[in-house]
Amino acid sequence: MGLIICAAQTRPVRGDIHKNLLDHYHWIELAATNGAQLIVFPEMSITGYEREDAHKFSFSTDDKRLETIKKLSTENKLIIIAGAPIQINNSLFIGSFIFQPSSPTLIYTKQFLHDGEEQCFSASHHFNPTIKLESENIQLAICADIDHSIHPENAAKNHSTLYIPSIFFSPQGIPKAYQSLALYSKNYQMNILMSNYVGESYGMSAGGQSGFWNNDGHCISSLNDVNAGLLLIEKNGESCGSKIIYE
Template sequence: MTTLTVAAAQSISTAGDVHANIARHQRFIMAAAEQGVQVLVFPELSLSGYERGLAAQLAIAPDAALLQPLRDLTREVGVTAVVGMPIRLSDDSPVLIGALVLAADGSLAVYSKQHLHPGEEVAFAPGAGGAPLTLGDDTLALAVCADFCHASHAAAAAEVGAGIYAAGVLITEGGYAADSALLQGYAREHGMLVLMANHGGATGGWESAGRSAIWAADGRLLAAAPGVGDALVIARRQAAHWRGDVVPVKHV
């Protein structure tokens, strides 16, 4: 089994300031590259913040020039980044919660959140999901927050052969125990590595719990951020064994 390194980017988003958030994402991608990370997953709506009231004006096409600096950087340093952004698939289409795969080979793939939280329907429409990522012999399936609250979503990922299930989320302290238990349960039930990338600070009027985490395929916690703040939560596979690590990311 080949070596593989994946990570959750526990990042703090500035409300509606996409340019500032792109700069922060660039720092995360550089830090991930220094750690040998191959796939880096950011929280839900990481580039805009979880700002429902701003989603319509901020929504972009997945291939918008705005994201070219991030795409150039991922190709330059060899890190595939999954970033969160409100998207429109055409000029007259509804706004979706997107997870955009900016691949290290320069390609672009789109995942859109399938299951909305109550209240999100005022700003967003349900999306159609997206194809899993192929990483050599590994398959990684994506989820965005409420998607993982539906057991059928994780089960569908397992059915297509995903060995990794990666969710970009916004989870508050009040929901953390139940949500993390659900994700840990999927790891054990389906024999998948499960990654959860949570926001590192408050966003959209919600206080994030932070504590992004990765569980091994037997449900064992590999690594978790100790609280809020900018951090990389990393899982490395060598000789078929996974180990976890947490690395703070300095904000310049």
């Protein structure tokens, strides 16, 4: 068996963190059952996308509500990347928590904000860890980060072999995302695993179509734009296989 990584395509419930966490536990356990060693969720997956109310739903860096996810990471030997508004000191960031088995939780923060987000969030380049998984060097992105080619270029300069964007793109935005990610994967010789929502968040439709690109710029497999699901990718050297689970 090769390295198995996966993207969860979820349908968040606005304002219901408890229900969203239960949904995370479900997908994490399903990923573990299928032998995954890494699972990534969309942008602000634990809360759903928020702006003006983000501070009400924000998480601290050592938030006790994340204990179950930390436990699931260790029990299943699974790296889990899940998003939320994260309060660090006096600033609020759009961030991803990176849970690693029996290891401290790391944080990635969005570096390039979408127009309007600067009214509610800060941007930062200071929280940008490289995740190690077997022979992979992994770097993260969140949504509008992928609209700036300098972001994947910097990931490549940091010797990234796998680039993982967590996004909230509308159906209208997905074609551009696909075009950009195909270009980045080929130009920078990185595999790319992208996770997006379906349904609605922040009163806007999400475009789904979470996908995986090889370093030739080809989208090997993707989910549809309607259903919540799991996209599992098994990597054996340069060859990749996929499995799709919808619910």
